[in-house]
Amino acid sequence: MSDNCSGNCAACSSNCTERKTENLFEPTGKYNNIKHTIAVVSGKGGVGKSAVTSMLAVSLCKKGYKVGILDADITGPSIPKAFGITSKAMQNELGILPAETKGGIKIISVNMMLEDGDQPVVWRGPVIAGLVKQFWTDVVWGELDYLLIDCPPGTGDVPLTVFQSIKLDGAIMVTSPQDLVSLIVKKALNMANLMNINVIGIIENMSYVICPDCGKKFSVFGENSASYDEFGVNLIGKLPIDPSLATMIDSGSVEHFDSELLNDAIKEIEKL
Secondary structure: OOOOOOOOHHHOOOOOOOOOOOOOOOOOOOOOEEEEEEEEEOOOOOOOHHHHHHHHHHHHHHOOOOEEEEEOOOOOOOHHHHOOOOOOOEEEOOEEEOEEOOOOOEEEOHHHOOOOOOOOOOOOHHHHHHHHHHHHHOEOOOEEEEEEEEOOOOOOHHHHHHHHHOOOOEEEEEEOOOHHHHHHHHHHHHHHHHOOOOEEEEEEOOOOEEOOOOOOEEOOOOOOOOOOHHHOOOEEEEOOOOHHHHHHHHOOOHHHOOHHHHHHHHHHHHOO
């Protein structure tokens, strides 16, 4: 055991030989039957991770699956905005009740608990991590085929809490074409491998733009030269820079998204 070891394996991501192997997963609520749980993560912010989470949920819902989104980005929640949800979370004797979109997607987010949506969440890591756990244990999700967890960027408290406390069927990494972003995403991939998380694949956002006049694709940020072969991970989707998509998200109408763009990603998810 290292001289710097605190003995608290739950708060440590080290893969040392002395690491305790007891099950740290929290059970979800007794009224829930969640078949598959998937984390959507990225090593870097600004790559459109929440947008991708929303679009994956819409794509799955259009195929007839029962879908929920747990917004684990506590300090930067954006899922309710994408779906036009302005109502506050309710609670009864069974637990916390998620909101439901027009298409039937269930959603919980800290923004649904704040008096003012512009109010900042100025909390320390353990409090934020505790709320994420509460979204898993106390929310009445009911019957779900897929629960998507929109994680904040990086490899800090919340992704660590999700990886250690919630039994995941897999994780999807979101990136954009720049080499710098890919370098940071590899850190998240290394974290997932360290914690034995199945990485379903990588979705590259802002991959290209289509000229409205000639229909030709242009790689605005250049072609991604990064290779993820060493991790055994495939690129399962490329999303364009599309002003109409941004408008959908800003106006709360992401459920109008053309789900065919994520067909390959959905096929990989369905293999779980």
